Amino acid sequence: MMCTSIPCPGFRPKASSTWLFFVFRALYFSHVEKVANLRIAIVGSGKIADAHVEEIRKIPSVQLAAVCDLEPIMAEQLATRYAVPHWYCDVARMLETEKPDVLHITTPPQSHLSLAKQAVAAGCHVFIEKPVAPRHCDVEAIVAATVAAGRKLAVNYWPNFETPAISLRALFETGVLGNPVHVESHYGYDLAGEYGAALKRDPDHWVHRLPGKLFQNVLDHVLNKITPFVEDQQPFIQAIAYRGDAGRVDTEPGDLLDELRVIIRGARTSAYATFSAHARPVGHTLRVYGTKNTAYVDFMARTVVLERKQTFPSALGRLVPPFAVAKDYLQQGFKNLNSFSHSRFHYFDGMRRLLSEFYLSIERDSAPPIAYSEILRVSSMMERVFEQVYPEVFV
């Protein structure tokens, strides 16, 4: 993309500054050109692919070259909806013809390992959807293949790149929370929503064929908020799952388990992970209890508030907190309003931020935005949960 905004309109370099202007301009355009050469392709043109296309298109310096799907109609429709120049139903052909720098893998997890290997063998960096793969050993294989090929990998942990998640990180890193004592990560799911309805009406849906079934389709989003605080490689994990409808805690064979509770205990920090298909409203929250203060993040409302240690004496200490919390919410509300007015309040804004960071890490050959050790720890913890919930799958 050519950029004409530097220098500003009407600017005429003086003779003495001409060389400086041209050096600056050359440097600027060499940078833009380098980023502009980043070609992106997507394999998997189903439901989540639209979000990828939309967020890629918001990053001005990259180019979405092509999309692909085993089903020609899916690829063609996605390409038509967003005016993507080319579409394919054979990923090998797409990689050979388009030579993308980055392949987004947005297919069901069962195909991720083979597609990721194919991508890195073709010289692509990989942006992959969660869950990275059905089994932890497959996730290890994907990371190993990427590293061996000298390419980069990122997983679509987009909520961790939303503004409240960034604010929470800042609170933690600047010592406002103190040391983490306990974390509660809650994720709600609406089985009547677009994704839930798709898997409920189709008994052969790929979600049912995952070792961790419904839970595996979302547990990354629950556990990847805990791993930054529970640093152990092998924390204690205890999981129970059941069907939540009508208050029943027994299950019938073949029933889809839809309530999950996990207790995690590391050397210094403990955590609860909750998945609920029945609690309303459908929440997505995180509470981090620190030795100094506690932070509460609502990913739906995009707020992060601090529950502070009280310093006021007696009744004042009980009177002040609601006002302090109300002030936090008011500030967050105005911040969100400001983001909205600047078109930065889209549902997948975190994905745009994550993608920008990933593409930049490719361009600069720096560390990708999510450490591979984190990806592996999340996947290992997930597998330990599923071993307890669906032991018959792991015999």
Ligand SMILES: NC(=O)c1ccc[n+]([C@@H]2O[C@H](COP(=O)([O-])OP(=O)(O)OC[C@H]3O[C@@H](n4cnc5c(N)ncnc54)[C@H](O)[C@@H]3O)[C@@H](O)[C@H]2O)c1
């Ligand atoms: N990060 C998130 O918040 C988020 C949200 C939704 C879905 N996802 C993930 O995205 C992935 C896809 O989910 P979805 O809901 O879009 O699925 P989907 O079933 O709607 O679409 C998947 C598409 O991939 C195609 N496909 C399957 N195997 C293929 C292959 N080998 N080559 C080419 N195309 C192939 C299918 O034909 C289908 O069109 C899953 O891993 C899912 O968990 C992530």
